[in-house]
Amino acid sequence: xxVAVCDYGxxxxxxxxxxxxxxxxxxxxxxxxxxxxxxDVAILPGVGSARSAMAELRRSGVADALRTxxxxxxxxxxxxQLALERSDEDGGVDGLGLLPGRATRLAEGRVPRIxxxxxxxxxxxxxxxxxxxxxxxxxxxxxxxxxxxxxxxxGEAFVGCQFHPERSGPAGLHYLERxxxxx
Numbered sequence: 687x688x689v690a691v692c693d694y695g696x697x698x699x700x701x702x703x704x705x706x707x708x709x710x711x712x713x714x715x716x717x718x719x720x721x722x723x724x725x726d727v728a729i730l731p732g733v734g735s736a737r738s739a740m741a742e743l744r745r746s747g748v749a750d751a752l753r754t755x756x757x758x759x760x761x762x763x764x765x766x767q768l769a770l771e772r773s774d775e776d777g778g779v780d781g782l783g784l785l786p787g788r789a790t791r792l793a794e795g796r797v798p799r800i801x802x803x804x805x806x807x808x809x810x811x812x813x814x815x816x817x818x819x820x821x822x823x824x825x826x827x828x829x830x831x832x833x834x835x836x837x838x839x840x841g842e843a844f845v846g847c848q849f850h851p852e853r854s855g856p857a858g859l860h861y862l863e864r865x866x867x868x869x
Contacts, residue, residue: 689711723751
């Protein structure tokens with residue numbers, strides 16, 4: 687399986703690559719649009735600001751590659767937020783439009799929301815994952831929540847999680863394996 691980890695000059699690329707290695711999957715960090723388009727799975731990692739991430743994704747052509755992919759794309763944290771139509775971060779930024787909705791600043795509870803929290807999968811046993819975010823997805827494509835906040839959202843060929851599976855121990859590695867099995 688060919689896995690391209692989108693490198694937009696920030697983010698947690700090394701942590702994602704290390705987590706993939708722990709589940710015996712070889713990933714490659716890349717800012718090359720053709721490599722992203724050709725991969726079986728593209729991972730858009732999180733960490734950073736929406737405006738600078740989108741600017742680099744557009745400049746490199748990776749934004750267009752992500753929009754036209756038919757294979758699985760996994761968005762992690764900021765990667766989920768960038769997949770939406772818009773983010774309120776940085777005064778407002780157009781996203782990739784892979785999912786309907788927008789990212790809005792958290793208004794309640796701890797901001798930024800950092801730490802371990804359970805994810806409710808709608809009847810399946812809850813698992814605990816690591817979160818670190820000040821913005822959250824508002825989308826009808828929600829498939830799991832955590833403390834009333836979108837924890838996962840899915841589209842046709844997109845899966846996005848607000849938590850960081852690469853930092854969530856065994857539960858996170860299991861989540862990555864499940865996502866990669868969709869490819």
